[in-house]
Amino acid sequence: xxxxxxxxxxxxxxxxxxxxxxxxxxxxxxxxxxxxxxxxxxxxxxxxxxxxxxxxxxxxxxxxxxxxxxxxxxxxxxxxxxxxxxxxxxxxxxxxxxxxxxxxxxxxxxxxxxxxxxxxxxxxxxxxxxxxxxxxxxxxxxxxxxxxxxxxxxxxxxxxxxxxxxxxxxxxxxxxxxxxxxxxxxxxxxxxxxxxxxxxxxxxxxxxxxxxxxxxxxxxxxxxxxxxxxxxxxxxxxxxxxxxxxxxxxxxxxxxxxxxxxxxxxxxxxxxxxxxxxxxxxxxxxxxxxxxxxxxxxxxxxxxxxxxxxxxxxxxxxxxxxxxxxxxxxxxxxxxxxxxxxxxxxxxxxxxxxxxxxxxxxxxxxxxxxxxxxxxxxxxxxxxxxxxxxxxxxxxxxxxxxxxxxxxxxxxxxxxxxxxxxxxxxxxxxxxxxxxxxxxxxxxxxxxxxxxxxxxxxxxxxxxxx
Amino acid sequence: xxxxxxxxxxxxxxxxxxxxxxxxxxxxxxxxxxxxxxxxxxxxxxxxxxxxxxxxxxxxxxxxxxxxxxxxxxxxxxxxxxxxxxxxxxxxxxxxxxxxxxxxxxxxxxxxxxxxxxxxxxxxxxxxxxxxxxxxxxxxxxxxxxxxxxxxxxxxxxxxxxxxxxxxxxxxxxxxxxxxxxxxxxxxxxxxxxxxxxxxxxxxxxxxxxxxxxxxxxxxxxxxxxxxxxxxxxxxxxxxxxxxxxxxxx
Ligand SMILES: Cc1cc2nc3c(=O)[nH]c(=O)nc-3n(C[C@H](O)[C@H](O)[C@H](O)COP(=O)(O)OP(=O)(O)OC[C@H]3O[C@@H](n4cnc5c(N)ncnc54)[C@H](O)[C@@H]3O)c2cc1C
Ligand SMILES: Cc1cc2nc3c(=O)[nH]c(=O)nc-3n(C[C@H](O)[C@H](O)[C@H](O)COP(=O)(O)OP(=O)(O)OC[C@H]3O[C@@H](n4cnc5c(N)ncnc54)[C@H](O)[C@@H]3O)c2cc1C
Numbered sequence: 001x002x003x004x005x006x007x008x009x010x011x012x013x014x015x016x017x018x019x020x021x022x023x024x025x026x027x028x029x030x031x032x033x034x035x036x037x038x039x040x041x042x043x044x045x046x047x048x049x050x051x052x053x054x055x056x057x058x059x060x061x062x063x064x065x066x067x068x069x070x071x072x073x074x075x076x077x078x079x080x081x082x083x084x085x086x087x088x089x090x091x092x093x094x095x096x097x098x099x100x101x102x103x104x105x106x107x108x109x110x111x112x113x114x115x116x117x118x119x120x121x122x123x124x125x126x127x128x129x130x131x132x133x134x135x136x137x138x139x140x141x142x143x144x145x146x147x148x149x150x151x152x153x154x155x156x157x158x159x160x161x162x163x164x165x166x167x168x169x170x171x172x173x174x175x176x177x178x179x180x181x182x183x184x185x186x187x188x189x190x191x192x193x194x195x196x197x198x199x200x201x202x203x204x205x206x207x208x209x210x211x212x213x214x215x216x217x218x219x220x221x222x223x224x225x226x227x228x229x230x231x232x233x234x235x236x237x238x239x240x241x242x243x244x245x246x247x248x249x250x251x252x253x254x255x256x257x258x259x260x261x262x263x264x265x266x267x268x269x270x271x272x273x274x275x276x277x278x279x280x281x282x283x284x285x286x287x288x289x290x291x292x293x294x295x296x297x298x299x300x301x302x303x304x305x306x307x308x309x310x311x312x313x314x315x316x317x318x319x320x321x322x323x324x325x326x327x328x329x330x331x332x333x334x335x336x337x338x339x340x341x342x343x344x345x346x347x348x349x350x351x352x353x354x355x356x357x358x359x360x361x362x363x364x365x366x367x368x369x370x371x372x373x374x375x376x377x378x379x380x381x382x383x384x385x386x387x388x389x390x391x392x393x394x395x396x397x398x399x400x401x402x403x404x405x406x407x408x409x410x411x412x413x414x415x416x417x418x419x420x421x422x423x424x425x426x427x428x429x430x431x432x433x434x435x436x437x438x439x440x441x442x443x444x445x446x447x448x449x450x451x452x453x454x455x456x457x458x459x460x461x462x463x464x465x466x
Numbered sequence: 467x468x469x470x471x472x473x474x475x476x477x478x479x480x481x482x483x484x485x486x487x488x489x490x491x492x493x494x495x496x497x498x499x500x501x502x503x504x505x506x507x508x509x510x511x512x513x514x515x516x517x518x519x520x521x522x523x524x525x526x527x528x529x530x531x532x533x534x535x536x537x538x539x540x541x542x543x544x545x546x547x548x549x550x551x552x553x554x555x556x557x558x559x560x561x562x563x564x565x566x567x568x569x570x571x572x573x574x575x576x577x578x579x580x581x582x583x584x585x586x587x588x589x590x591x592x593x594x595x596x597x598x599x600x601x602x603x604x605x606x607x608x609x610x611x612x613x614x615x616x617x618x619x620x621x622x623x624x625x626x627x628x629x630x631x632x633x634x635x636x637x638x639x640x641x642x643x644x645x646x647x648x649x650x651x652x653x654x655x656x657x658x659x660x661x662x663x664x665x666x667x668x669x670x671x672x673x674x675x676x677x678x679x680x681x682x683x684x685x686x687x688x689x690x691x692x693x694x695x696x697x698x699x700x701x702x703x704x705x706x707x708x709x710x711x712x713x714x715x716x
Contacts, residue, residue, distance in 0.1 A: 221498055225654070272653055289536075299654050312651035315540050316500035317480035319651060 002028060003087065004044040008065060012047055012089070015057040020095075022046040031092055032070075032084040034077035035137075036428060037338050038398060043070065043084035050095045052170065052178065052209045058091055059176050059207065062457045070459050071203035073145025074116065076137035078341060079426030081149065081202040081462055088460075091207060093144050099123050100210075107215045108167050108184050113144030113208045120213060130218035132159035136328040144208040150200035152422035154328070157378035158249045159216070161422070163199045168212035171198050173205065174453025184212040197448060202424050203459040205452035219249060223286040224320040225295065227302070227311040228276030229253075232355045234307040238280050239348070239378055241298055241307075246291070250283040251378025252327045258334075258372045262326055265333045271323065274310035280377075281327050283320075330374050337387035338394070339372065340401035342408060345381040346417030354415040355382065358408055362386075365404040381421040384408070409435040425463040433464060467614070467636075469512045469521045470576035472567060473505040473541050475534040476587040485686045492587075492686055501537045504582025506544075507642040510649040511612065512580055513545035520614050521578070523547050527570050529554055529563050535665065542660035543652040549665040550574075554677055560588070562670075562677055564596035569673025571601055576637060578619065583608050583641040594641035604634040607641040 002023040012021045022031070023045050032041025049055045062069050068088040075082050084090050096112030099119070103109070107129060111120060117131075117138035124131040133146060135153030145151075146162045147169060159165075168182040181195040182188055198205055229235050235253050242248055255278055263270055271279070286292055295313070302308040314320035346354045362371055366386055375382040386404075388397045409419050413435045420429045420436075433442060446466055452458070456466060477483055477492070478500040486493045501509075515521035526541035527550040528534045538549035552566045571579060584591040598605035606612070606621030610629065613620045619634045624643045670677050698704045708715045 220496075226651075227654075269648060269650070271651055296654065296658060300658070303655075311654040313654055313657065315652050317478045317498060318500075318503075321480065323651075 002044050008061075008067070009045065011061050011065070012045060012058070015061055016047050016049045016054045020048040020050065022048070031072055031075070031090045034075040034080060034082040034426075035335075036078060036080045036083065036426075037394075039080060039083050039085045039427060041084060042087060043090045044087040046072075046090040046092055048092050048095050052096075052172070055091065055093075055096075055172050055207055055209050056176060056178060058089075059172050059174070059457075062089065063174075063176055063455055066455060067457060068460050069207070069457055071144070071148065071207045073114070073142035073148070074137070074140040075145075076141045077145065077149060077426065078343070078423040078428075079149075079202075079420065080428045081424050081426030081459070082145070083427055085427075086461070093142060093207070093209070096144075096209060097142075102127060103184070106167075106184060106186075108212050109215060110168075110184075110210065110212045111143055112210055113142060113147075115143045117141045117143060117146055124215045125218070127215070128218065129215040131165070131213065132216055133162050133165060136331050143211050143213065147199050147208050147211055148201060148203050149424045150422070152376065152379065152381070154250050154252060154376065156376055156381075156422075157251050158247065163196065165214045166195065166199055166211055167214045169195055169198060169208055170210040171206045171208055174455060174458040178209075179206075182212075197452075200424065202426060202462050204449055204462055206458055219285050221286045222249060222283055222320060223292065223295075224314040224323045225282045225284075225299070225311055226271040226323050226326065227280045227282070227299070228272065228274055228309040229278045229280050229307060230309060231277055232359070233352045235278055235280055235377060236348075236352050237305065237307045238302055241302055242282060242295075243378075245298055246284050246294060248282055248284055248378065250281065252281040252375070253377040253382075254279050254281075254327055254330060254374035255372060257370060258330050258374045259326060261372065262329050262333050266325065266329045268322065268325055268329070271312045271326065272310045276309050278373075279326070281323065283324075327374065330372065334372055334385055334387060337370070337390075338397075339385040339387050340397065340405075341423075342384040342405065343375075343381070343421050343423045344384065344408065344412050344417060344419060345379065345421035346412065346415040348378075348380040350415045350417070351377065351380050351382075354411065354417065357411045357415075358382075358384065361404065361407045361411065365407065366400075376422075379421070380417075405432065412436060427462060430462070430464055467515075467521050467578060468523045468525070468574060468576040469515060470525050470527060470567075470571065470574060470579045471505070471508045471512045471541065471546065472579070472581040472593070473509060473526050473528045473534075473537050474502040474582070474585045474587075475499050475528065475530055475537045476502045476585050479503055479586050485688050489685050489687055491683060499533070499536075501540050502582050502585040502587075504584060504586075504642050504644070505537075506649045507644070507646050508580040508582055508640075509541045509544050509546060510647045511640075511642060512578075513650075514647065515578075515614070516545065516547075525550060525574060525576070527552065527567065529558060529566050531555060538665060539657075539660050540652055542663045542665075543657040544650065545656070546663075548663055551665060551667045552670065552673065553667055554670055557679075557683070558677065559679060559681055560590045560592035561596055561680070562675065564593050564600055565675045566670060566673055567593070567597050568600045569675055570668075571597070573673075578614075578637060579603070579639045581639070581641050583643055594639055598639045601639075603637055603639050605639040605641070606632055606634050608643045609640050610643050610645045612640055612646070 032043040093114035096114040526546040611622035
């Protein structure tokens with residue numbers, strides 16, 4: 001139930017219009033949470049501004065009345081960044097969903113923060129271009145959310161993170177100013193690049209209201225291979241073999257248990273019957289037959305070395321899509337076991353040792369739990385998912401996972417890795433931030449936060465406590 | 467039992483096809499090509515018959531220009547034993563393809579010929595039937611299940627509103643429907659083995675067929691753009707629009 005005072009309710013309604021302020025229990029539960037399930041949502045209201053001016057009006061009101069705001073995009077976040085658990089006001093950007101103008105010379109497009117990622121991808125395709133940031137939730141996530149989490153995904157090995165595609169953005173800061181950062185310029189060395197601070201700030205510096213996104217040439221004839229690999233060390237050998245010879249568009253991996261779950265729950269076909277501990281999914285452009293011959297030669301080499309036991313290659317777009325689903329449907333498939341997710345990374349060269357240590361800890365700590373491994377291994381990023389046994393209460397499960405996380409993060413720290421490779425810190429990882437950021441770094445982050453948001457109204461309690 | 471499977475090279479069915487600017491044809495420039503999905507099902511069925519010990523040899527045949535050897539190679543990777551390419555230029559009509567296949571049938575004397583019920587480019591749904599007429603072989607079209615029992619082939623057909631089971635004497639012709647099977651992936655080791663499999667090339671003249679044309683493609687145009695949807699305010703407005711604008715209820 002909302003406990004918002006009638007006076008603030010009225011003031012919010014004055015900012016965005018009466019019908020754009022929601023306080024019914026369903027809306028509060030819906031807009032108050034992201035994809036995570038560790039906390040209960042409890043916002044006091046949801047506002048849906050329809051213009052930048054309305055966003056500014058809401059921020060002004062929040063400043064005047066010292067109200068906490070939670071910016072909200074597609075709420076597919078996996079770190080609790082968009083959770084509103086303490087009576088905050090959710091500012092949902094859904095209505096800023098217009099693609100404003102397309103600039104074919106610069107290959108940029110200006111869009112509202114609420115444009116859905118897939119909408120931008122489709123728009124790019126209509127122009128004969130390509131927006132390369134992609135992942136399983138792109139049908140719901142928003143550009144503002146992607147920017148605020150610096151989302152990665154399945155094409156990072158070739159195209160980088162969201163950061164690499166933001167040519168400009170507009171931000172309403174916690175102090176109510178509207179900043180127009182970088183304005184689509186390729187070159188702009190006139191002082192600090194504040195845009196880069198906003199990317200990945202998880203809504204703690206202000207609200208992203210608009211972005212100018214860069215588009216790319218579309219890839220040609222994408223071909224997908226799925227290879228069966230006996231162990232993690234071999235996965236890395238396969239990666240190195242391919243990286244040395246071809247430009248990969250993607251290099252993903254998943255474990256046998258992940259495959260079993262996806263095949264059983266999504267009605268998909270196994271790529272081949274030969275059992276393997278892990279599977280690598282590779283994607284590359286096939287310009288000519290020579291590219292496929294090259295890939296075949298690499299495959300043969302890997303088989304001879306004992307790094308690969310079997311493999312398939314897509315013969316059509318439909319098969320490429322079906323093979324991708326083996327990887328892309330994992331998150332959704334396992335969500336029914338409310339998994340405890342770790343999204344960890346290190347440099348690629350350190351991945352084998354790092355993973356061997358993590359695997360040992362996990363095997364020791366969770367002999368009775370199902371563990372599903374998958375991730376963007378070509379970027380040094382693995383998702384370690386511990387599935388909750390149905391009979392175990394949530395609180396107990398969280399507590400056991402939390403303890404083991406510390407051991408895992410100690411390994412991350414020793415390997416100079418990251419406790420959050422691409423999902424952000426939000427609420428879920430803030431206790432562990434110090435495993436990958438020094439005290440001095442965190443102190444500067446807090447000072448930056450205070451400059452942008454002196455009253456602490458922007459997504460308070462996320463990333464760190466002040 | 468020898469099985470002949472026809473495979474056609476067509477535009478990949480996930481590709482959004484575009485008409486050429488002058489409307490003379492579909493634009494195939496730089497477009498991804500693949501095996502016709504129904505032919506893929508035909509290959510899978512033939513390979514399953516072989517794995518079950520029913521078929522002794524599976525031969526994949528394709529009529530078309532040189533690049534259709536890629537699709538024959540795919541069929542070989544999926545498990546066909548050898549390939550036949552009938553090299554013919556340009557847009558070849560179903561009747562000519564059926565005549566060419568008849569030539570191959572006469573050479574190879576298969577007990578069973580499996581084809582797709584239609585190819586997704588021409589959508590003709592003719593070749594299997596024409597081949598049946600030309601060779602005087604019985605046909606089981608739109609098959610969703612086939613089973614060899616002694617000298618007979620039982621075919622379950624998808625007909626309007628239900629299923630029909632027929633029994634054919636061999637040799638026979640089958641055309642595949644979507645639910646006959648789910649084709650496997652081409653495994654990389656099998657793709658490599660396929661490179662070494664035999665692939666014979668014939669010309670129409672080798673088969674005693676003259677390539678003729680009776681159909682002229684007049685024009686190709688894309689479907690009308692769909693109108694954007696709108697949001698209605700309430701049920702009353704919805705009913706009103708369905709009644710008076712869309713005229714789908716009265
Ligand atoms: C099935 C599945 C697969 C996923 N795969 C990947 C993956 O491969 N790679 C990856 O990186 N992520 C992945 N994610 C996580 C998630 O989709 C991304 O983090 C995405 O970028 C979140 O976007 P969103 O619009 O849903 O943001 P939300 O969840 O709504 O918000 C995320 C954070 O950004 C803030 N925020 C949102 N909009 C704004 C705004 N306009 N201004 C300021 N702050 C804002 C929120 O306050 C919150 O802190 C996956 C999620 C799911 C459910
Ligand atoms: C003929 C010519 C052609 C040029 N062409 C280009 C060009 O095409 N593109 C281009 O971008 N630039 C160009 N420049 C400019 C210049 O070469 C670049 O800016 C170059 O990066 C400067 O490097 P530097 O080591 O000489 O820096 P300096 O001139 O020594 O310093 C530049 C700035 O960096 C600071 N600085 C230097 N070292 C450090 C450090 N270790 N830590 C912190 N701050 C530091 C200095 O305090 C100063 O503010 C050109 C210059 C010349 C003379």
